Amino acid sequence: MTIHSADPPDWGVVQQSSSCCKVGSRSTNQIFRWDCIWCMVQLLNHGISHELMDEVERLTKAHYSSCREPRFQEFAARTLEAGEKGADVKDVDWESTFFVRHLPASNIADLPDLDDHYRQVMKQFASEIQKLSEKLLDLLCENLGLEKGYLKQAFAGSNGPTFGTKVSAYPPCPRPDLVDGLRAHTDAGGIILLFQDDQVSGLQLLKDGEWVEVPPVRHAIVVNIGDQLEVITNGRYKSVMHRVLTRPDGNRMSIASFYNPGADAVIFPAPALVAAGAEEERAGAATYPRFVFEDYMNLYVRHKFEAKEPRFEAMKSAIATA
Ligand SMILES: O=C(O)CCC(=O)C(=O)O
Numbered sequence: 001m002t003i004h005s006a007d008p009p010d011w012g013v014v015q016q017s018s019s020c021c022k023v024g025s026r027s028t029n030q031i032f033r034w035d036c037i038w039c040m041v042q043l044l045n046h047g048i049s050h051e052l053m054d055e056v057e058r059l060t061k062a063h064y065s066s067c068r069e070p071r072f073q074e075f076a077a078r079t080l081e082a083g084e085k086g087a088d089v090k091d092v093d094w095e096s097t098f099f100v101r102h103l104p105a106s107n108i109a110d111l112p113d114l115d116d117h118y119r120q121v122m123k124q125f126a127s128e129i130q131k132l133s134e135k136l137l138d139l140l141c142e143n144l145g146l147e148k149g150y151l152k153q154a155f156a157g158s159n160g161p162t163f164g165t166k167v168s169a170y171p172p173c174p175r176p177d178l179v180d181g182l183r184a185h186t187d188a189g190g191i192i193l194l195f196q197d198d199q200v201s202g203l204q205l206l207k208d209g210e211w212v213e214v215p216p217v218r219h220a221i222v223v224n225i226g227d228q229l230e231v232i233t234n235g236r237y238k239s240v241m242h243r244v245l246t247r248p249d250g251n252r253m254s255i256a257s258f259y260n261p262g263a264d265a266v267i268f269p270a271p272a273l274v275a276a277g278a279e280e281e282r283a284g285a286a287t288y289p290r291f292v293f294e295d296y297m298n299l300y301v302r303h304k305f306e307a308k309e310p311r312f313e314a315m316k317s318a319i320a321t322a
C-alpha cells in the first residue's frame with residue numbers, strides 16, 4: 001500500500017494505491033481527480049485544526065472511560081458468555097456508540113452525560129466537518145462536470161440536509177473470532193467523514209473480494225461515499241463495503257459524521273451523468289432508481305448488513321407499484 005504525502009497544500013490525500021484517488025487544489029487550479037470507485041480517501045491537510053481534533057479525541061476518550069465503559073462491560077460479559085456457550089453472536093456489533101444530530105435540528109443539548117465543554121467542542125468540530133463535507137461535494141461536482149452546488153441542492157429537500165455524528169469506541173475483545181466490531185455494510189447516505197483512532201486499527205474496506213485495512217493516520221480524515229452519492233452520480237462514485245474488526249488489545253475511537261440528504265429529498269441519477277453514461281455506452285452500467293431518501297432509510301434499517309444492489313432493486317419496484 002502506497003502512502004503519498006499531503007500535497008498540494010490545501011487538499012492532501014493519502015492514497016490507498018497509486019492508481020487510485022487524487023484530490024487536487026482549487027486555489028491553485030490544479031486538476032483533481034477522485035475517480036477511483038472503490039476506495040476511501042484520507043485527507044491530511046484538510047484545514048481542521050489539529051488542536052481541535054486533539055481536544056475532541058481527549059474528551060471523547062475521557063467520556064468513554066467515565067460514562068460508557070461500565071455499561072459496555074456488562075454487554076461485553078453477556079455477549080462473550082453467550083458466544084462461548086455456542087450461541088451465534090455474529091449479528092452483534094462490539095461497539096459502544098452515541099449519536100449527535102446536528103441538522104436539521106441539533107439534539108446535543110438533550111444528550112445526557114455530556115458536560116458543557118465537551119458539547120461546545122463537539123459543536124465546533126461538527127461545524128468544521130460540515131464545511132469540509134460541503135467543500136468536498138463541490139469538488140465532486142467539479143470532478144463530474146456538474147454545475148457547482150448541484151450535489152448540495154440534490155441533498156436539500158425542503159428542510160436542508162441531515163447531518164449527524166456517531167461517536168464510537170471499539171473496546172478490546174478477548175475473542176475476535178466470535179464477534180466483529182461492526183459488521184460489513186455500505187453507508188446509506190451521502191458523504192461520510194471519519195476521524196479515526198491514530199493508533200488502533202480495525203477499519204477495513206472490500207476491494208476485489210479482499211479486505212484491505214484503512215490504516216490509522218494521525219489527524220487524517222477518512223472520506224467515504226454512501227449509497228445516495230452512488231445513485232446521484234449514476235455510479236461514477238460507488239459506495240464501498242467496509243467493516244470494523246475487533247482486536248484483543250487497544251480501544252479504537254471513531255467519530256463518523258454523516259452528511260446525508262434531507263428526509264424528503266428526492267434522489268435520482270443526475271440527468272447530465274445519465275446522458276454521459278449513455279454516450280460512453282458503459283457495458284453493464286447499472287441503472288439506478290428514483291426515490292425519496294426517507295423511504296430508502298426505512299428499507300436500509302432492515303437490510304443494512306446486506307448488499308446494496310437488492311436495496312436499489314427494491315426501490316425500483318416500490319416506485320413501479322406506487
Ligand atoms: O468506526 C468506523 O471506522 C466505521 C464506522 C462505520 O462504518 C459506520 O458507523 O457506518
Ligand SMILES: [Fe+2]
Pocket residue numbers: 185186187242
Ligand atoms: Fe459505515
